[in-house]
Amino acid sequence: MLRNIRVLALFMGVGVLAGLGRAEDETFFHMQWVHPDNEMAYYIVDDGEGRWLPSAQGVSMFALGFEHGYTTPGEKARRYRTLSLSGHDSGWIEAPVTVTGTVTRAGNPLKADYRLSPDGTPAGSGEDFYLPLRDAYDKAWIEAGLDRHYALDRVELTADAEGRFPRDFDLEITVDGGEHWNVVPKARFLHFPNPGDATVVVRLNGVVADGVRLVTFHRDPEADGSYALALGAMRVIGDREFRFAADGLTEREQACWNNLWLIFGEAANEIHDYHNPVWPTDRPYSGGMLAIFSSEWALWNAMKMAWIDSKWMPDWIDTIRRYPITDRGYIYLTPTEDRHLGHSRHYAGTAIYVSAVSHYYLMTRDRASLEEKSGVDGLSILEKADRGMGLFLDELGGRSGLVTIDDPELQGLPESRSANYWDGWPFGYQSAYLNAHVYDALIRYADLLEALGGEGRRAKMMRTAAARMKRRFNQTFWNEAKGRYIGWIDARGERIDYGFTFLNLKAVDFGLAPPERAGRIMAWINGDREIADDTSIGRDIYHWNIAPRSTTLSAESTGDKRFKLFHGQAVELGDFNHASWEINAQNGGMILFTSYYDLHARLRVLGFDNAMERMRAILNEAARTELRWMPITPFGVGTPVGAVREFPESGLVPFFFIDGVMGIRPIPEGLSIHPRFPESWGEVTVRDFHFAGRTFDITASHKIAERTIEPCGGQGLCVRVPAGVESRLSNPASRP
Known part of the structure; x- marks a missing residue:
C-alpha cells in the first residue's frame, strides 16, 4: 500500500515553505506527505491529550501548517498521519512537543x-x-x-x-x-x-x-x-x-451573513489544493478563497485581510513589495508578470495597487512594512505607489483630468486587448473604468499622505487632481440618451456602451456620479427605467437574483465583435459558444462581487432599506445554496457566474456589514464609525475588528448617547457608539 509513497515531517523556520510564513512553535508545526499521483489527502493530528484533529483535504505534495493550542503544559506525544482519497495511509508519524503555554477551549x-x-x-x-x-x-x-x-x-x-x-x-x-x-x-x-x-x-x-x-x-x-x-x-x-450580530436581522439572516463571510471572506472551512486560502481548488471542491496576490485584486485583499489581521497578510505584503515597476511607473501584476495571464497589460492594476497600499496603512499604521526596501529592485512599497501615481498624472495625461492609455495594444478597438479585470472587453484608450480607479486612488492616496504626516501639500495636490478628474469623467463618459456611463472611447473616437452595470455602480459608489445622474443609473439598474435598445431590461437585469447582469446589451447585438476571450482559443461571437450571452459572466452573466458596489450605490442613492431589501434577496438564496454557484453550460464550463474558486472578491458582499451597515472606514485621523441603520434595528455589533494592532468589539445603537471604550476580554476593547452620527477612534499613536 505504501510503496512509492514518501512521508516528510517538516519542522522549519519562516520562509522555508512558500506561503506558510510562520516559524515552528509549540502550537504550530508543518506537515507534508508526498504521493506520486498528487492525490487529495487530509491529515489527522493526535495531540497527545486524547484528541484527534482532522484537517481539510489538499493535494498531498503541498505542506500544511497546523495550529493547535493545549489545555495543559508538559511533554506531549504528538503525532500525525495522512489519508488519501483512494485509501493510502501513511501510518503515524511521531512529532512530540513540549508545551509551556496553555489555552482555554472556546464555546x-x-x-x-x-x-x-x-x-x-x-x-x-x-x-x-x-x-x-x-x-x-x-x-x-x-x-x-x-x-x-x-x-x-x-x-x-x-x-x-x-x-x-x-x-x-x-x-x-x-x-x-x-x-x-x-x-x-x-x-x-x-x-x-x-x-x-x-x-x-x-x-x-x-x-x-x-x-x-x-x-x-x-x-x-x-x-x-x-x-x-x-x-x-x-x-x-x-x-x-456571532462575528456579525444585528437585532434588525432574523437569526437565519444573521447566520447566512456570517457564513458568507466565513466562506468567501476568510475561506476558513474551505478545501484548498495547496492547503492555503490564496490558491483555488478545482471541481468538485471549488469554494471560497481569501485572496489572489495579483495587483488587480490588491485593494480587495487589503479590505478583506486588514480588519481580521489575517496571518496571510505578511505574505501578501512581501509579494507586492517584489512587484517590478517600469521607468514610467507601470507596476507589474505579479512579481514576474507585467501582463495578466501573459496576455495583456492591465493599467488599472497600478491604480488599484496605490489604493490597496493606502487602505493597508490606514488600517494597520504599519509604516515599517511600506518603507522596507525590496531585495529585488531596492524600492519600497511607498516608493512604488508614488511612482505609480506619477504614471497617471505625468505620463498618461492625468493632470488634465483625463487619463488616456497610449499603449498600442490597448486602444479600445475590436482588435485591441483587454486592459483590466473584465478581460473579455477591450477597455482602452480613454477608459471610464481606468479613470474611475485613478480617481479612487487619488482620494485614497491623499488620505495616506495626510496620515503619514508632513505631506499636506502633496495630499492637497492629489485632491485637486481628483476634483479635476471627476469633472472630466462626467464630461467625457456620460451617455445622456441612455442615462448611464459608457465603457470607453476608442482611438477612433467611437463611444462604447454595452450597459456595463459594474462600471456604473462603481462610479456611484466612488462618488463620481452627481446625485441626478446617480439616481438615473440606479433607476435603470433597479429596473424602474427601461432602455429600449438593451437586451435585458426591467426585472430581467436581476435574472441571476444575487447580482445584476454584468452587461445589459449583448455583445452579439452590435456585430463589431469587441468581446472576445483569449484563454486557450479565439472566440467568434455570433456562434453559440462559451462567450455567448448568458453563457459568459462578462456577457449577460454575473460576478457576485458586483453586488457589493450595488449595495453601496443603493445605500447612497436609494437608502438603507432599499439596500437591505437587495441584501435579503442574497441572504435568502444563501440559506439554500450558500452561493456556491458554478453552473455547467453546454460547453462543460461554469462561465455564466463568478462566485467560487478564482473569485475571492465575492467576500466583499458580506464585508458590506463592516463599511455599509456599520459605516466603518479608516481615515487619516484614525477610524471613522458612522452607522446608517434605522432605529428599528436595535443594536448592531461586529466582533474581533482589528485596527492598528488592537482588537475591538464595536456596537452601535440609536439608544447609545455617546461613545464609550472599555476593556473587554483579554487584550480587546469594547467600543459602543451612537448610530446615525459619526464617531471616531483616534490615531493609535496614543490610546483611544
Missing part, C-alpha cells in the same frame, strides 16, 4: 435534539447511537437540532462501546431548521481510521447554524454481515457570539 456543549434518519427517530441525549441499515451505501445521518442559532466552534465524536466509528462521513449544517442542508467542505472524510478511545474533534471555525448532522454514505459490514450507523457520542460546541 460550551450545546443542548440538542438528536434524531436518526430517515424518519427522524429520537435518539436521546447524544450518546450511543445505533441505526440498522439495508446495505453498505444506504445514506444515513445523525442530526443534532439546536434550539436557536449558534456559532459552532467544533463537533466532538467518539466511537461506541464496541469500538465502532463511521469510516466515511461528512458534517452538514442548516440555517433554516433542516429545510436545507449544506456540507462543511473541510469536514469531508473518507477511510477515516477508528479513533479507539480518542475524541475526534472537527473544527468548524464559528460557522453559524441551528442544526448539524453527521452523514454517512458508505460503511463496512458488521460481524454478522449486516450494516449499521454506530457512534458513541456526538457533542456540538458553540456559543452565541
Whole structure:
C-alpha cells in the first residue's frame, strides 16, 4: 500500500515553505506527505491529550501548517498521519512537543435534539447511537437540532462501546431548521481510521447554524454481515457570539451573513489544493478563497485581510513589495508578470495597487512594512505607489483630468486587448473604468499622505487632481440618451456602451456620479427605467437574483465583435459558444462581487432599506445554496457566474456589514464609525475588528448617547457608539 509513497515531517523556520510564513512553535508545526499521483489527502493530528484533529483535504505534495493550542503544559506525544482519497495511509508519524503555554477551549456543549434518519427517530441525549441499515451505501445521518442559532466552534465524536466509528462521513449544517442542508467542505472524510478511545474533534471555525448532522454514505459490514450507523457520542460546541450580530436581522439572516463571510471572506472551512486560502481548488471542491496576490485584486485583499489581521497578510505584503515597476511607473501584476495571464497589460492594476497600499496603512499604521526596501529592485512599497501615481498624472495625461492609455495594444478597438479585470472587453484608450480607479486612488492616496504626516501639500495636490478628474469623467463618459456611463472611447473616437452595470455602480459608489445622474443609473439598474435598445431590461437585469447582469446589451447585438476571450482559443461571437450571452459572466452573466458596489450605490442613492431589501434577496438564496454557484453550460464550463474558486472578491458582499451597515472606514485621523441603520434595528455589533494592532468589539445603537471604550476580554476593547452620527477612534499613536 505504501510503496512509492514518501512521508516528510517538516519542522522549519519562516520562509522555508512558500506561503506558510510562520516559524515552528509549540502550537504550530508543518506537515507534508508526498504521493506520486498528487492525490487529495487530509491529515489527522493526535495531540497527545486524547484528541484527534482532522484537517481539510489538499493535494498531498503541498505542506500544511497546523495550529493547535493545549489545555495543559508538559511533554506531549504528538503525532500525525495522512489519508488519501483512494485509501493510502501513511501510518503515524511521531512529532512530540513540549508545551509551556496553555489555552482555554472556546464555546460550551450545546443542548440538542438528536434524531436518526430517515424518519427522524429520537435518539436521546447524544450518546450511543445505533441505526440498522439495508446495505453498505444506504445514506444515513445523525442530526443534532439546536434550539436557536449558534456559532459552532467544533463537533466532538467518539466511537461506541464496541469500538465502532463511521469510516466515511461528512458534517452538514442548516440555517433554516433542516429545510436545507449544506456540507462543511473541510469536514469531508473518507477511510477515516477508528479513533479507539480518542475524541475526534472537527473544527468548524464559528460557522453559524441551528442544526448539524453527521452523514454517512458508505460503511463496512458488521460481524454478522449486516450494516449499521454506530457512534458513541456526538457533542456540538458553540456559543452565541456571532462575528456579525444585528437585532434588525432574523437569526437565519444573521447566520447566512456570517457564513458568507466565513466562506468567501476568510475561506476558513474551505478545501484548498495547496492547503492555503490564496490558491483555488478545482471541481468538485471549488469554494471560497481569501485572496489572489495579483495587483488587480490588491485593494480587495487589503479590505478583506486588514480588519481580521489575517496571518496571510505578511505574505501578501512581501509579494507586492517584489512587484517590478517600469521607468514610467507601470507596476507589474505579479512579481514576474507585467501582463495578466501573459496576455495583456492591465493599467488599472497600478491604480488599484496605490489604493490597496493606502487602505493597508490606514488600517494597520504599519509604516515599517511600506518603507522596507525590496531585495529585488531596492524600492519600497511607498516608493512604488508614488511612482505609480506619477504614471497617471505625468505620463498618461492625468493632470488634465483625463487619463488616456497610449499603449498600442490597448486602444479600445475590436482588435485591441483587454486592459483590466473584465478581460473579455477591450477597455482602452480613454477608459471610464481606468479613470474611475485613478480617481479612487487619488482620494485614497491623499488620505495616506495626510496620515503619514508632513505631506499636506502633496495630499492637497492629489485632491485637486481628483476634483479635476471627476469633472472630466462626467464630461467625457456620460451617455445622456441612455442615462448611464459608457465603457470607453476608442482611438477612433467611437463611444462604447454595452450597459456595463459594474462600471456604473462603481462610479456611484466612488462618488463620481452627481446625485441626478446617480439616481438615473440606479433607476435603470433597479429596473424602474427601461432602455429600449438593451437586451435585458426591467426585472430581467436581476435574472441571476444575487447580482445584476454584468452587461445589459449583448455583445452579439452590435456585430463589431469587441468581446472576445483569449484563454486557450479565439472566440467568434455570433456562434453559440462559451462567450455567448448568458453563457459568459462578462456577457449577460454575473460576478457576485458586483453586488457589493450595488449595495453601496443603493445605500447612497436609494437608502438603507432599499439596500437591505437587495441584501435579503442574497441572504435568502444563501440559506439554500450558500452561493456556491458554478453552473455547467453546454460547453462543460461554469462561465455564466463568478462566485467560487478564482473569485475571492465575492467576500466583499458580506464585508458590506463592516463599511455599509456599520459605516466603518479608516481615515487619516484614525477610524471613522458612522452607522446608517434605522432605529428599528436595535443594536448592531461586529466582533474581533482589528485596527492598528488592537482588537475591538464595536456596537452601535440609536439608544447609545455617546461613545464609550472599555476593556473587554483579554487584550480587546469594547467600543459602543451612537448610530446615525459619526464617531471616531483616534490615531493609535496614543490610546483611544
